[in-house]
Structures are given as structure tokens and as C-alpha cells.
Amino acid sequence: MTLLASNYANDPIDVFVGDWMSEANMTARANVKLNGQMEAYEPTFLEALEPALLHIAKHGIKVAVNAGASDTKKLHEVVKKMIAGKGLKLSVAWISGDEVLQQLIDAQRRGESPFENLCTEERLEDWQFEPIYAQAYLGGLGIAKAFEKGADIVLCGRVSDASPLIGAAYWWHKWQRSDLDKLANAFVAGHLSECSSYSTGGNYTGFKDLEGLGWENIGYPIVEIAQSGEVIVTKNQGSAGEVSINTLTSQLLYEIQGPWYFNSDVTAVLHDISFEYISENRIALHGVKGALPPPTTKVGITAKPIYQAEMHWFMTGLDIPAKARMMEQLIRTQMGNHAQKLLNLSFQIIGSCAENPTNQNAATADFRVIAQAHRAKDLAPAKFVRPCIDPIMCAYPGATPHLDLRQAFPKEVFEYYVTLLPQSVIKHEVHLASGEVIDIPPPPDSKTWPKRQPSQDTTTTAADLSGFGTTIRAPLGTIVHARSGDKGSDCNVGFWVRHRDEYAWLQNLLSTVFMKELLAEEYNGKSIERCEFPGLKAIHFLLRDHLDRGVSCTTSVDFLGKNCAEFLRARVVDIPAKFLARGHI
Structure with a gap:
């Protein structure tokens, strides 16, 4: 953030948008908020914001992020204090409404929905885990309203990854909810830019071509959005990596699940999507069409924690599958009936021995034993580590356990359930610096889409x-x-x-x-x-x-x-x- 803000004179930025949320930290921060172990917002946002604040204030750059995680109100307090400590006058707003466990429970009791899991089609009532927290994916219009009312920084919890950019474009261009094509283009642009350097060469299968451009300084995507909704993606000046049709295709295909792309504010229809090379590191987005959003939004439910432990052995050279079979049988024998108390017990071979290896690392595979249980005591050292390590003297040739046993002791992990909740039951609100609270209503018009994306098992343009x-x-x-x-x-x-x-x-x-x-x-x-x-x-x-x-x-x-x-x-x-x-x- 500081890198880009400090170079404003040469490479101006109007709005910083950032995505600090994932399913991993959604569950972890949910648990933290409930047990009070630490702050439930994302502290790395403060590391990015603090040194950039002087530049943000000087150049009037707006900021919208979802770094509030599970405690946006607390992050709001911390950011206000940080700004005051620097003697700056920046207005900070925050968004609430994403915490929806009670609405979910109430709707379930009323029998309004089976709340099917979007991935497994399991019904929530059949889920064997106890929900402790639920967050809905909010749209971007609360952010737009906050900017309209004078906010310089808007802090959010679980808005969708693209919502900060949707909100910024909606505010900047004074769009309306009916501007579906424009919203859809901003939505896709938000996903092209929300994953840091993924659109500029990160996690890209053509990465070898980037070596000469500088792997160590891959840049950040910058999105230019016209009032018409037209989108061009570029990157910050002087950075390495590239913005190309290939890097943007990579990021897009990673994000979508089919040609219908759903958001709380709009549905993007992607059948005709394409990219056009404009000039070096400038790529235009084409073919995105807008349609009505669904009446629901995605909800992630975190369950009461279970416990996990894992142990590793190194296996080298010949007969690795047979060595793994021997080790698994020895460990299962040591565990005895206790294995039945575990939720999961898995034995995995990671890697293989290269043909005619020229060094020992190339000949070594990792044998991983991983277990999960409802109770930490069922993975206590006597129940897990000892059965895994005690067979060392009667094990396979070269038997060598990993001596770092930190992962072999039980740690908390969190089951996660994804379902849909009507937008109408969500209380989406903007909290302004003045103390005013503004309600953001759900979309006035929506469309109930089929449960499954369009799919074709084979191509319609068949050829031998x-x-x-x-x-x-x-x-x-x-x-x-x-x-x-x-x-x-x-x-x-x-x-x-x-x-x-x-x-x-x-x-x-x-x-x-x-x-x-x-x-x-x-x-x-x-x-x-x-x-x-x-x-x-x-x-x-x-x-x-x-x-x-x-x-x-x-x-x-x-x-x-x-x-x-x-x-x-x-x-x-x-x-x-x-x-x-x-x-x-």
C-alpha cells in the first residue's frame, strides 16, 4: 500500500481495495472472537495501512477493505486511534451485518430452508458438528454509501472479495442498481484484482517466462473502470511480472465455478468473456453481461473445533509402497481399538523415488500419518505419538521418523459449512464517523437461478x-x-x-x-x-x-x-x- 501511495504523483491511485479474507481465516478468527484469545480482525492490514496513511491523506486516496474479519467494530476503533495519533483528519466508516448465526438458527427453526451445503448437498440438520459462528457475504453498496457520505476509509468484515471494488466503482460513477452490465464488469474486475499478484504472474503456469522480468518484485494489479463499465487491467509502474491475457485468464478460471458468477449485487454471465491486448501490461475485459442477483447470499458456518495431529516418517529408495504398508500395519496394531474413536485416520505417501536417483533427497518420500478427533485427549501423546513412533526398531529398512514432533500434538481445526441465506434477513448497515447508521436494503429485484451451472460433458464442436x-x-x-x-x-x-x-x-x-x-x-x-x-x-x-x-x-x-x-x-x-x-x- 505504501509503495503505491507514495508514487501517486507518477502513478495515481483513486481507491485502494483489499481482500484479507479466506475460508481459513474466517474459521480461525471466528473461534478467536468467541474465546477472546486475541484480536479477531486481521492485524496484517494495520501493517500495510500505518506507513501509508500520510500518503493516503495527502493525495485523498480512498480505502475499502474486508480486513475486519470477525471484529470489524474493534478494527474501526484501532484505525481511528492510529489516525488520531498521526494528527490526520480521515473519516473512517465500518460495515456490519455479516454476522448471521442467529438469523440462520431462527430461519432453520421456522423450517424456511433445509440450508443445503453448496458443495455436498448435505442438510444442515444432518451436519454432525455444532455451529458456533456464521458470516454472510455482503455486497458492495454499503461501501458505496459510506464513500458517498464522506468516508475516506471503509472497514468491512465478510463482504465478498469483489465488493470493495464494486462499491468503489458504484460510488465513483454514481451508478444505479439497475446498471447490471456495469456492475457485472466491476464484479469481474474485482475478482481479477483481489488476489494480490495472481493477475500479474503469481501462481501462473507460464512463470518461467517471468524470470527475466524479475520474480522477486512481481507487481500489483490496477483496474481502470470507465463510467460505461469498460475495464482495463494494468499494474503499478516499475514492478516486475506482467499483466497479460494469460495471467488474467489464469486468475479468472481460478475464481469461477461456471458461466454464472453470483454476487449479492449482480450476476455476471460469462459465456462470451474474452480479453484483448491493448498494449504492454494493459489488457481490456470484454463480453461480460449483467443479470439480476440471486435473492440469497453465501454463508460460511464455523463449527466448534475438532482436533488434529500428524506424524511423519522418511522412506528412501526401493519398495516405498511396501514400506508404507508395513508402517501402517505396525501403527494400527499399536493403536488397537483406540483408532475407532478417531474421526479420521489417514496414511499418505507424499512424493516418490526418482529413477536412478543421483542424490538421497531425490530418492526420499514422506510418509504422513494424520488423525482427527472430537476431543484433544484422544490425540494425546500416549494415544497418537507413541503408537506412531514406538515401532521404530521393528520397522522398514532405513526407518527414520521426523524428529520435529510439534505437529504430532493436538491442535484445533474447524469444520466449515457453506450454504445460502436470504438477503432479506440480513441487516446490512453502514456506521459513519458521525455516529449515523444507514441501512442498506437488499436488491429490489432478484432471480432464483438453477442449483447447478450449465454443463456439457463433451464439446458440441466434435472432431476426430x-x-x-x-x-x-x-x-x-x-x-x-x-x-x-x-x-x-x-x-x-x-x-x-x-x-x-x-x-x-x-x-x-x-x-x-x-x-x-x-x-x-x-x-x-x-x-x-x-x-x-x-x-x-x-x-x-x-x-x-x-x-x-x-x-x-x-x-x-x-x-x-x-x-x-x-x-x-x-x-x-x-x-x-x-x-x-x-x-x-
Whole structure:
């Protein structure tokens, strides 16, 4: 924030927007607020804000962030004190209404909804965990109202990731709720820019091309939004990385779950979305259409904590699967009947031995034992660590446990449940510096959308794969970009290519049946949704309930779902030789 604010004279910024929220810190901060262990807002926001305040005040830059997490009111008090301590005159507003546990409980008692889990379709009454906190995803119009009333800084809790940018554009251009196309473009622009450097080269499969541009100083995206809703994405001057069609495609495919993109203020319809190269590091967004928002908004429910512990062994060289089987049997024997008291007990091999390894690290895999239980005492050292480590003298050849046992002691983790709540029961309010409180009503018009996104198992532009010429067996990622990420326990995975003829091949290769083949042992039998984005030369898949309950409590090492795409890119397929001749990604 300081970097950009201090360079205002050369690279002016009108509004800073920031997203400090994720499902991981939503659950953690919820628990913190209830037990009072520490502050329940995000303290790293203060680290970014404090040194930038003088520049923000000098240049009249507005700020809108969701760093309030689970205690926006407290963050508001801290920020006001910080500003006063610097002798500055900045007006600070805050947004409330995202905390909705009581509304959820009341609606459930009235039988208004089964509150199905968006990922698993489980009913809330059947969830085996006890809810302790719930946060709704608010829209951006409270932020717009705060700016309209003179606020310089607007602090929010769980507004949607794109809401700060939607609110800023709505206020700046004096839009109306009926300006759906404009709102939809701002909504997509918000998601293109909310993940820090993801749109400028972070987490991008073309990352090797960025080495010469400077990996160590990847910049931040800047969004320019016209009154008409037209969007151009660029980045701060003097920074490394790049803003390109590929980096923006990467970020977009990571965020969406299909061609309908829902927000409390608008639905963005993405069937015809595309990007246009304007000039170096300047890319225009096209093809986004606006539609009415749903009458509901997403709610994340945090449960009373469970407990988790894990233990690691190193396995080297030959026969690693057999070594893992031996170790698992030894540990299970040591645990005995106690294993039945655990919610989850998993034995995992992470990595493999390279063929003809030239160093020992290349020959070593991590054998991970991870367990979860309702009670911490069921993962006490005598119940977990000892059974895991005691077989050392009768274990596999080279048996070596990891000596850092900190993860082997029970820690709190949080089950997380995602459902929908009517916007009409949410009390969305703006708290101004004057003490005035303004109510933000729900959208006057909405649309009830189908539960499932449009999906097609195969392409409608069918072609025989043999028509693309002779093939060579090679990893899919040799010529195909990909990006994946989590949405609760769902995993979204997008693939795209460089050229139109490559896209015709990709459309015909990547059916839902072929996706199951690519997933191989990772396919869990759950449904897979598929859609095409011709304007991006992309195929998108939504892997339903793929991520073992989501980031806050998963037993997978890919807890964010980001490596699913990298696994799939490593899978060997038949690739037309003429495409490979163009060069590799």
C-alpha cells in the first residue's frame, strides 16, 4: 500500500481495495472472537495501512477493505486511534451485518430452508458438528454509501472479495442498481484484482517466462473502470511480472465455478468473456453481461473445533509402497481399538523415488500419518505419538521418523459449512464517523437461478482427434496452461491454450470422462461439471466435493486445491506433434 501511495504523483491511485479474507481465516478468527484469545480482525492490514496513511491523506486516496474479519467494530476503533495519533483528519466508516448465526438458527427453526451445503448437498440438520459462528457475504453498496457520505476509509468484515471494488466503482460513477452490465464488469474486475499478484504472474503456469522480468518484485494489479463499465487491467509502474491475457485468464478460471458468477449485487454471465491486448501490461475485459442477483447470499458456518495431529516418517529408495504398508500395519496394531474413536485416520505417501536417483533427497518420500478427533485427549501423546513412533526398531529398512514432533500434538481445526441465506434477513448497515447508521436494503429485484451451472460433458464442436495429426506422448502441461483452487470442498480447474487449433483439440480431448481418467486415483466418484469459454480458449471443470471438507479441516496437503491443476498438467497424454513443435510452455 505504501509503495503505491507514495508514487501517486507518477502513478495515481483513486481507491485502494483489499481482500484479507479466506475460508481459513474466517474459521480461525471466528473461534478467536468467541474465546477472546486475541484480536479477531486481521492485524496484517494495520501493517500495510500505518506507513501509508500520510500518503493516503495527502493525495485523498480512498480505502475499502474486508480486513475486519470477525471484529470489524474493534478494527474501526484501532484505525481511528492510529489516525488520531498521526494528527490526520480521515473519516473512517465500518460495515456490519455479516454476522448471521442467529438469523440462520431462527430461519432453520421456522423450517424456511433445509440450508443445503453448496458443495455436498448435505442438510444442515444432518451436519454432525455444532455451529458456533456464521458470516454472510455482503455486497458492495454499503461501501458505496459510506464513500458517498464522506468516508475516506471503509472497514468491512465478510463482504465478498469483489465488493470493495464494486462499491468503489458504484460510488465513483454514481451508478444505479439497475446498471447490471456495469456492475457485472466491476464484479469481474474485482475478482481479477483481489488476489494480490495472481493477475500479474503469481501462481501462473507460464512463470518461467517471468524470470527475466524479475520474480522477486512481481507487481500489483490496477483496474481502470470507465463510467460505461469498460475495464482495463494494468499494474503499478516499475514492478516486475506482467499483466497479460494469460495471467488474467489464469486468475479468472481460478475464481469461477461456471458461466454464472453470483454476487449479492449482480450476476455476471460469462459465456462470451474474452480479453484483448491493448498494449504492454494493459489488457481490456470484454463480453461480460449483467443479470439480476440471486435473492440469497453465501454463508460460511464455523463449527466448534475438532482436533488434529500428524506424524511423519522418511522412506528412501526401493519398495516405498511396501514400506508404507508395513508402517501402517505396525501403527494400527499399536493403536488397537483406540483408532475407532478417531474421526479420521489417514496414511499418505507424499512424493516418490526418482529413477536412478543421483542424490538421497531425490530418492526420499514422506510418509504422513494424520488423525482427527472430537476431543484433544484422544490425540494425546500416549494415544497418537507413541503408537506412531514406538515401532521404530521393528520397522522398514532405513526407518527414520521426523524428529520435529510439534505437529504430532493436538491442535484445533474447524469444520466449515457453506450454504445460502436470504438477503432479506440480513441487516446490512453502514456506521459513519458521525455516529449515523444507514441501512442498506437488499436488491429490489432478484432471480432464483438453477442449483447447478450449465454443463456439457463433451464439446458440441466434435472432431476426430486423429484429424489433428501424428501425436507424441508428453505431459499435458507441455502446451496447456491450467489453474485450480478451492471453493469450500469443491475444486475448480481451468485449462487453456495459446492457439485456436490447439483449442479445437483441447475441446475434444477434455470431456468429463477423460477428466476422470486424468484424475486417476484422485477421482472420488463425485460429480464433475464442465463448461467451455471460447473467448478464452479455455475449458473449465468443477470437481464437486473434491477437497475433503475444505481448507480449514482437510487432511490433504493440497488444502487450497491449487496443486490439483499441476498434478493434472503432469499427466501424460497424446499431443499433436505440430503443437509441440511450436515450443513448450
